[in-house]
Amino acid sequence: MNTLSQIKELLTSVGLKATHQRLVILEALRKMDNHPTIDQIYNQVSEDNPSISLATVYKTTEALVEKGLLAKVSTPEGLMRYDARLDSHGHIYCINTKELVDFYDDELDQLIIEFFKKKKVNNLKIKNISVRINGEKLDPRKNVLIK
Numbered sequence: 850m851n852t853l854s855q856i857k858e859l860l861t862s863v864g865l866k867a868t869h870q871r872l873v874i875l876e877a878l879r880k881m882d883n884h885p886t887i888d889q890i891y892n893q894v895s896e897d898n899p900s901i902s903l904a905t906v907y908k909t910t911e912a913l914v915e916k917g918l919l920a921k922v923s924t925p926e927g928l929m930r931y932d933a934r935l936d937s938h939g940h941i942y943c944i945n946t947k948e949l950v951d952f953y954d955d956e957l958d959q960l961i962i963e964f965f966k967k968k969k970v971n972n973l974k975i976k977n978i979s980v981r982i983n984g985e986k987l988d989p990r991k992n993v994l995i996k
């Protein structure tokens with residue numbers, strides 16, 4: 850879902866006009882794929898669109914979140930990061946490098962559901978599970994690998 854026409858389709862499917870701003874922001878986020886902050890999105894987008902303001906990038910990005918085309922992930926420092934991946938997944942956050950790494954694990958989701966059942970948590974229907982693990986990379990030069 851990265852071609853311009855696919856992104857246009859996505860915008861119109863949620864009732865948004867495919868304006869230039871929305872297109873370039875959504876395209877940038879899908880290309881970046883690293884949970885950027887609003888400043889990082891702005892830096893990326895303003896390279897090719899120098900007239901766009903930070904306020905416009907912020908407003909447009911938030912509108913895309915509202916329509917469900919982007920997700921937000923907070924970090925322990927309270928910094929908001931944006932996520933173009935909309936499927937159910939967890940995050941591993943390195944408190945030193947500030948990297949936010951995606952992970953997918955159905956087994957973990959199942960364990961959490963079982964845990965809630967076992968604890969007899971009342972009056973709650975789990976809609977989705979999004980776990981964030983905070984840690985420190987042992988070797989900052991290497992990636993976090995999940996087997």
Ligand SMILES: [Zn+2]
Nearest residue numbers: 932934940951
């Ligand atoms: Zn993610």
